[in-house]
């Protein structure tokens with residue numbers, strides 16, 4: 001089915017998986033798992049990003065529900081999808097339904113290759129930009145060295161651990177034997193270098209696939225700004241927002257998600273990646289030189305220092321203000 005004719009009619013859908021564990025282990029509200037279940041339960045196959053044996057991130061194919069856990073959750077590393085094309089081709093020849101998930105540029109490549117084939121469902125993530133794999137492997141090697149661990153000792157990695165809530169997520173590396181490295185995203189150098197655009201691929205700064213130029217059937221992201229736009233459903237467990245980009249995507253979303261009355265523009269105020277590309281920091285060349293010379297942790301700590309300092313100043317001001325308000329309140333109460 002071809003793209004929806006009038007993009008002015010686009011509506012935002014919201015989705016929260018009813019199974020609490022699925023929601024807890026999904027980056028947002030667990031829409032991806034619900035879509036994958038629909039396709040797999042009808043004998044189809046699903047492609048998406050998964051960790052490999054060496055904890056690099058790769059695209060892989062699954063054909064049963066038990067394996068969805070490997071694709072669940074955002075991994076902030078760009079993957080190469082070229083190896084998947086011949087498998088997708090074979091799946092379509094066998095008459096199987098294929099759900100292919102990935103970044104909007106990957107989805108555009110799949111669409112270019114297979115067109116609006118009736119057995120293909122393309123699902124993209126809203127994409128801030130994706131870090132090059134070299135940064136991830138360097139970061140992980142240094143982290144393991146600092147922790148005195150080896151790759152073989154890793155049991156799991158989660159970029160979006162929700163133990164302290166969806167909005168207050170942490171990066172968590174669990175080791176065999178039960179110990180773990182867990183760090184709030186605001187303090188984590190890998191996440192901060194990613195969100196401040198130091199580690200993205202060059203092409204991300206002029207991404208041609210931002211809304212409304214998506215080639216997917218469904219675009220899905222985090223419902224950032226939920227506390228302002230829909231406080232009644234905000235329980236900090238994670239909510240996915242989705243946009244139907246084709247009639248096929250619309251019919252699936254109509255069957256499982258809630259249609260809401262927000263426009264793309266309203267939601268994009270809090271989630272600019274839906275419509276806007278990131279820009280390269282002016283000191284990115286120096287950042288890269290420092291990474292090569294001194295390593296990832298050193299470079300990220302050095303170049304993100306102004307970000308951390310300004311955040312600490314804001315927090316200290318906020319704490320002082322809170323304490324002042326509390327003192328005034330106590331004074332009035334005790335008069």
Ligand SMILES: Cc1cc2nc3c(=O)[nH]c(=O)nc-3n(C[C@H](O)[C@H](O)[C@H](O)COP(=O)(O)OP(=O)(O)OC[C@H]3O[C@@H](n4cnc5c(N)ncnc54)[C@H](O)[C@@H]3O)c2cc1C
Pocket residue numbers: 025026027028029030031032033047048049057071072073074075076077078079101102103123125126127128129130131220221222223224240241271273274
């Ligand atoms: C690099 C990247 C940047 C993102 N930036 C934003 C953003 O700025 N704003 C926003 O709202 N959402 C962003 N997201 C998407 C968001 O984090 C959630 O993945 C999305 O909301 C779906 O959540 P879910 O709970 O429904 O399903 P989840 O189970 O959390 O989603 C898993 C899906 O993400 C795909 N995926 C995971 N890692 C990758 C990867 N490395 N490459 C390609 N596909 C991958 C899987 O194949 C699967 O389809 C980004 C995701 C990635 C991977």
Ligand code: SF4
Pocket residue numbers: 078103104105106127128129130201203204205207208209
């Ligand atoms: S921002 Fe655009 S070019 Fe960069 S990874 Fe995302 S979809 Fe691809």
